Amino acid sequence: MEAEEDCITPSPTLEETFYILSKKNSVYRVKLSEKGLCLQKEYNGNVKNETIALEDIIGCRCMRSKRFAQKCMWHPSSSKKYHKVVDENSMEWDEKDVSAYLYIYAYIIKKGKVKSTKKRERMVITLRFRSYDKYEDNMREAQKWKVTIKYYMNTQLKTSFPSCYFTSTDVKIDNKILMILNPKSGVGKAREVFQSKVVPLLTEADINYDLHVTRHAHDARNLMRTQNMWQYMGGIVVIGGDGILNEVINGLMERPDWETLFQELKLGIIPSGSGNGLAKSISYAFNEPYDQSPILVSALNIVRGIATPLDIVRVETKNQILFSFLSIGWGLLSDVDIESERIRAIGSQRFTVWTVAKLIGLRTYRGTVSYLPVKSEKTCSISSEEDHDNRSVMSEEGRRDSFYSVGSRKSTYLSAAGSSYESLREDAIRTFGPPTNIPPLGQVLPADWVIIKGEFVLVHASYPTHLMTDCIFAPSAKLDDGCIWLCVIKSGISRAHLVQFLLGMSTGTHTNVPQVDFLPVSAFRLEPEISDGGHLTVDGELIELGPLQAEILPSLANVFARAH
């Protein structure tokens, strides 16, 4: 007997041999350990091993035969349909068959059709338990396997995200998820995508969820602010674009309990927008084959329940505080993003078409860009011990009480420290969230800031790698590196270099183009000349043109990701 490859089975917890009735001399030895399943096929003296890693398993269900028993003990789902089964609690079972079945759902990485590409593929492993004469005894065996698999999945989750809520006795992952679907995102197919591609996975993974379909802009934001989010310790997931996730994050920041919610809650995104920058960045960070099946890969992140830290950026304008997870832009790229809205129906191609149009009549904008360079990546957040003149550093107490009114256009600084804000209107919505560590807008910046005054083609900042699926804007970024990656292009750049820059954004080579500055910073300030016009965007959403400053809040949020 020779093994093709070794199964990863460090001291298997459960082990069972299953016979294949249709093939004499063939058996499957199946071993379960905390690493996953080892399927060992023995046929005429040869041994073939296949390992299904635990992180690739999303769930399992016990079933009972509906009409007739199958002959094979396990098979990949891609092969023929063998027989019908029903849920163990169904009344439609076949009395003559005492077998119990365990269906194990896994999504494994396979080679794609194109060389060197990979993709995730569904695989269903069916184990038939029939050693005993009574169905109840066979079902007990199947249940033992199911409970053990779920226990291992749960343990993996606890290790990766200890603050998650679990009941100590029940191994079922029963935390409810809130799904927020934007029916208008992208080309308007989010509902269909959810029903056909996401719901089946949620069922296989036994995920308990509520679905909220947004009715208008700001619906998700209002929901976050006003509803009890503590019932959604399974996470909050948007089915839409980056704009709807931006609403969720800002809505959560409008709650007094924002701090604990951000610690406990996992946020997720199933892409159906036109940009989908964060969904791509998350998969890119963990080397997941996103491009082949973005929805499947993103939904798998969610059903496995593992989370990883994500940097958030605090954005301050003249009249509001915003929280951003993707980008801030002024000039060419933001103009393209906003102006191409009118051809939204053509999908993500709209960006390419509009960029070409903008290059023909290239505009520049006057203003001042200031930034605080990082001292070293990974530690580039602003230290609160630094002694800057005019800096507003808040005490822990002040931090919890800090709020800002987004309903009010005129706000007054009340605290001496300067980063606690109060609305002039009683009923205004308050924004909480961490305080600033940089001087308020309008105040002089410390000496370690770099200040550039002039005329710009664009100023664009990104914190994760991708602005859009096919735009790797900050190739060196990590989800939690504590850096804002700031790109500055001044007027005077040659057309050739600008084209090289734009083309390079799909591969990441644009960062080395001459006349392009690409810098990791902890914070920056933009002071555009309003009369020059142009668009200012945060996470791809338009905001009023005016002075703005941004600073990194390292690892403030947690996002679903296949972080191993």
Ligand SMILES: Nc1ncnc2c1ncn2[C@@H]1O[C@H](COP(=O)(O)OP(=O)(O)OP(=O)(O)O)[C@@H](O)[C@H]1O
């Ligand atoms: N039911 C709705 N009708 C109209 N607008 C909505 C609705 N629900 C949400 N919105 C608004 O739509 C905006 C864009 O949504 P979303 O980000 O989901 O899609 P997108 O713009 O196509 O994607 P991307 O941001 O990735 O480009 C959000 O800012 C949100 O305010």
